[in-house]
Amino acid sequence: MSFPWSYSVLGLVPGLILTIVIAGLVLYTSLLVWEFCLRHPEVRDVCDLGQMIFWNNRAAFYFTAVMFILNNTFIQGLHCLVGAKYLNTITNHSVCTIGFSAIMALISWVCSLPRTFSTLAKLATASAIFTFISVLLATIFAAIEDHPAGYNSGGLLVGEPIVRAIPMKGETFVNGMNAFMNISYTFIGQITLPSFIAEMKEPKDFPKALWAVTICEIVVFSIVGAVIYAYTGTQYMTAPAFGSISNPIFMKVSFSFMIPTLIFLGVLYASVSARFVFFRFFQGTKHAGSHTVVGWASWAGILAVLWVFAFIIAEVIPFFSDLLSLMSSLFDSFFGFIFWGVAYGRMRYADYGPGFYKTRGIRGWLGMALNVGLVGIGLLFLSAGTYAAVQAIIDGYAANSFGGAFTCQSNGIVV
Structure with a gap:
């Protein structure tokens, strides 16, 4: 539901183009992840994969592990934040x-307590x-x-909804970059794929699911983003x-159906993080695969620590779109682009030798150019993206647009 806002900043045409481009890049890099995992069935998660990509360097494992846990915990925090908003x-702010x-x-x-992905798969379907x-x-x-929320209420919220095919003249770099990263964040999820592939009965079937999900995402995200933006307009977008829905009943009904997802996605990332920690401690012991008191107590304790940190993040960074942008710039730069551009080079080098991009003809040159571009996009996220996200947060605090940390103040939607 952040796509309409992104389209209002980027313009409808660039927004739709970027949606398709980002979806295509995520599809391509996800297939690279799958190929790497098939070559190395010993890979259990993205941390193992990160170590292998970067020349089996143990430092790469620890770096990936820190980024992996931080990324997942930030996502859990986001879901605490949006859950509180709901x-x-x-309830009209009945509790702090x-x-x-x-x-x-x-x-x-x-x-989060179920320990197998098979149980979570049922929740995922419902979600x-x-x-x-x-x-x-x-x-x-x-x-x-008839009209979006805030229609003609004064200030900038006046007139009929304004819908732009291209960005508004004078739109800032900070807003544009944040809108771009909002779109990217929604698609990018390669960080969890090695964990899923490792538990699949038939890992070779992964591309079928990937193609189906990507096509559905493009259709749903584009239509929802474009239609809501078209009827809401730039000045009334949230x-x-x-x-942006003016009828309180309509707004609450549609928002309420999102609750399973608000819970499930946070649960999914918590489970992936907990599995990483749990199996590092108990791999090869009876606690890893049996119902022991030590095993279940440790699993519950690891999850509790993760959710406490997620709660703290939700309270310290109490804003939605800028938190999405910050997460995208810090973590998606690596797990969405940089890692997989390097992985491509490592696999092709193993197959064809040092001059792989020369010996494969035009296919080799195009592949090399595309994957160098992926690394470049990742570096753009990490540098310009982080600057834009941090600047947006600073501007928001300067304008008193956010509530304080650990506050009782409502962050709910008011119509």
């Missing part, structure tokens, strides 16, 4: 925001269905309403876009 919205964040963290901790219903309802409600 609870504040639906810090209390709602804690409730969300506790619920998510309980839901996907409810998310589709949520965004479909939000799109329909935005289209059938992130997430539920806040």
